[in-house]
Amino acid sequence: xxxxxxxxxxxxxxxxxxxxxxxxxxxxxxxxxxxxxxxxxxxxxxxxxxxxxxxxxxxxxxxxxxxxxxxxxxxxxxxxxxxxxxxxxxxxxxxxxxxxxxxxxxxxxxxxxxxxxxxxxxxxxxxxxxxxxxxxxxxxxxxxxxxxxxxxxxxxxxxxxxxxxxxxxxxxxxxxxxxxxxxxxxxxxxxxxxxxxxxxxxxxxxxxxxxxxxxxxxxxxxxxxxxxxxxxxxxxxxxxxxxxxxxxxxxxxxxxxxxxxxxxxxxxxxxxxxxxxxxxxxxxxxxxxxxxxxxxxxxxxxxxxxxxxxxxxxxxxxxxxxxxxxxxxxxxxxxxxxxxxxxxxxxxxxxxxxxxxxxx
Numbered sequence: 001x002x003x004x005x006x007x008x009x010x011x012x013x014x015x016x017x018x019x020x021x022x023x024x025x026x027x028x029x030x031x032x033x034x035x036x037x038x039x040x041x042x043x044x045x046x047x048x049x050x051x052x053x054x055x056x057x058x059x060x061x062x063x064x065x066x067x068x069x070x071x072x073x074x075x076x077x078x079x080x081x082x083x084x085x086x087x088x089x090x091x092x093x094x095x096x097x098x099x100x101x102x103x104x105x106x107x108x109x110x111x112x113x114x115x116x117x118x119x120x121x122x123x124x125x126x127x128x129x130x131x132x133x134x135x136x137x138x139x140x141x142x143x144x145x146x147x148x149x150x151x152x153x154x155x156x157x158x159x160x161x162x163x164x165x166x167x168x169x170x171x172x173x174x175x176x177x178x179x180x181x182x183x184x185x186x187x188x189x190x191x192x193x194x195x196x197x198x199x200x201x202x203x204x205x206x207x208x209x210x211x212x213x214x215x216x217x218x219x220x221x222x223x224x225x226x227x228x229x230x231x232x233x234x235x236x237x238x239x240x241x242x243x244x245x246x247x248x249x250x251x252x253x254x255x256x257x258x259x260x261x262x263x264x265x266x267x268x269x270x271x272x273x274x275x276x277x278x279x280x281x282x283x284x285x286x287x288x289x290x291x292x293x294x295x296x297x298x299x300x301x302x303x304x305x306x307x308x309x310x311x312x313x314x315x316x317x318x319x320x321x322x323x324x325x326x327x328x329x330x331x332x333x334x335x336x337x338x339x340x341x342x343x344x345x346x347x348x349x350x351x352x353x354x355x356x357x358x359x360x
Contacts, residue, residue: 049148089271
């Protein structure tokens with residue numbers, strides 16, 4: 001038996017099919033993965049993401065610590081609540097994890113990391129703080145649950161469950177911002193306009209003891225429960241990477257479609273992995289790149305399928321699908337593949353028995 005979130009009994013009562021995900025018993029669907037996908041695209045769906053790890057970093061050195069720790073620049077975070085997506089790198093430029101960091105207020109940042117990497121991430125952060133002799137509190141918030149509510153109607157349905165005094169401010173909240181607000185129970189929730197579906201919506205962090213009540217209230221408001229299956233098809237349609245598939249510690253962000261998350265300016269900021277990435281840039285960039293695939297024929301793209309690029313020896317260079325699935329919105333198979341840098345971004349590649357056209 002794996003670890004269970006505070007909402008496990010809610011999933012069980014709804015007849016969810018559960019699977020092991022990063023050591024957690026998580027719902028993969030509640031009957032129809034495709035219907036759950038469509039509910040998010042057309043109305044509102046919710047996901048239990050309490051398996052993800054919330055880490056609070058406190059201390060006068062918190063900003064300097066994260067400026068050195070992360071590939072993206074927390075110097076961009078100047079307004080309370082502002083969020084930043086970044087990779088956490090090792091010295092060779094390999095991706096330890098991808099994460100979101102929020103500026104809560106001066107000397108206080110909140111970080112959300114992946115479930116399967118939580119222990120390694122915490123150990124890495126604490127080791128770096130000790131190595132750099134920084135006085136910080138790095139606290140895993142195991143007392144919090146997190147529910148992602150996504151879709152065109154998601155924000156309105158969440159706001160309707162908050163005290164009236166909070167609704168207008170929450171609805172006016174800009175994308176990639178979060179804010180603490182009062183709940184009807186009197187506790188403080190952190191409501192962030194972020195997500196992993198390509199749709200609008202909120203990710204709500206709240207005391208774990210209140211998660212079931214919020215889940216039931218959202219159900220009553222017509223928000224559909226959705227599992228990991230729909231979350232994967234939604235994120236892939238939106239072009240979002242999955243840690244462990246599209247990047248990991250053996251890959252750097254420059255060959256994983258994540259160069260935009262690396263802040264090389266200001267030049268004096270010396271973050272972990274910078275030297276390795278600078279060397280790759282000096283060599284003209286990485287030999288491989290991540291591209292999007294759309295399967296022109298029937299079938300489904302799957303991870304680790306080989307992709308043969310015309311005119312390039314893919315056996316030596318390594319053309320391979322990293323993520324693949326059936327897209328309910330496009331009604332065809334889509335995926336990511338890592339292919340040689342010289343490959344055109346609008347050519348046809350050959351996969352084992354199919355033809356897959358690249359979409360940049």
